[in-house]
Amino acid sequence: MREAKDSTGEQRPINRGKSKSAGIPWRRHLSRSVNPKRLEQARQLPSALGRTEVMEDHGGCTGRLWPWDSKRQSYSQHSTRKGSNMFDRLKRLLRDEGGITALETAIILIAFVVVAAVFAFTVLSAGTTTTEKGKEAIYSGLQEVQSSLELRGSVMAISNTVGISGTGKIGHLVFTVGNVAGGSAIDLTDTSAGQNKVVIDYRDSKQLQSNVSWTVSWPVRHDDNNLLNDGELAKIDVDLSTMNLSTDTPFAIEIKPPRGGVLIIDKTTPSYIDQVINFN
Structure with missing residues (x-):
């Protein structure tokens, strides 16, 4: 046993036995x-x-x-406690046998059915709308075709001033029209009362005249109205006395009904104006 001096200078033995706090x-x-x-x-x-x-x-x-x-x-204790908590959570997760219930499955199926129904309704509505638009286009095209006029017979120039260039002039242009096969009725009220539905224009290389005067007569008529029905014929007399239409002049007449195609008559005056001219 060794001895040591303390602060007073006395010799005291040093105890090397095992202390209570050994191992720390x-x-x-x-x-x-x-x-x-x-x-x-x-x-x-x-x-x-x-x-x-x-x-x-x-x-x-x-x-x-x-x-x-x-x-x-403290850090060692915290790490141990944290690892223990994670392990406990993992064990609880593995022991958990909970799953989806019948009610939850029914709710999901109902949601799918509702979404599918809405989508189907949208598609069907769009298809119906497209079909209706297609029908309207088809009917409109049929009306345009069925309401067309067609020329029947020759085109004649009458009541003319006889003569050559500078003296001869065409006064009236006369032609006969009818409705196309299976076509709808066309109102041929003339311009005498200013209530005409059909407009006739005149043009040549020097002038253009819209809505010229014209009259109508009925070689074949099935009723007493001014509607041109299937099987009827109407003779139209166009007044060209103010157009100064002389010899060797190309000209055109356009007959425009409210519906349907435009009937165009293109002709050229001869070198000599007779009283009656057949333009064949």
Whole structure:
């Protein structure tokens, strides 16, 4: 057994027996016989250095616990507790036998059925609308075709001023029209009362005249109205006396009904104007 001197200069044996705090690596032991004044100075020294130390006395053995020792111990306990919590959660998840219920399945199926029904209704509505538009286009085209006029017979120029270029002039243009096979009725009220529905235009290389005067007569008529029905014939007399239409002049007459195609008559006057001219 070794001896050591204390602060008073006396020899005291040092006990190397096993202390109560043996086995704790982060605790530094001090002698059992310590000068109280120096112990107080040792306690105040960490505060002066800006560190926090804890002085403990275990069975007369005074030691100190450094800050990093306490943090290390706390971190180790926290890590152990966190790992244990994760393991417990994993075990509970593996033991969980919960699944989808019949009610939840029914709700999902109903949602799918509703979405499919809405989609089908949208598609069917779009298809119906497209079909209706197609029908309207077809009917409109049929009306245009069925309401067309067609020329029947020759085109004649009558009541003319006989003569050559500079003296001969055409007064009236006469032709016969009928409705196309299976066509709808066309109103041929003339311009005598200013209530005509059909417009006739005249044009040549020098002039253009819209809505010229014309009259109608009925070689074949099945009723007393002015509608041109299927099987009827109407003779139209167009007044060209103000057009100064002389010899060797190309000209055109356009007959425009309210519906249907436009009937165009293109002719050229001869070199000599007779009283009656057949343009064949």
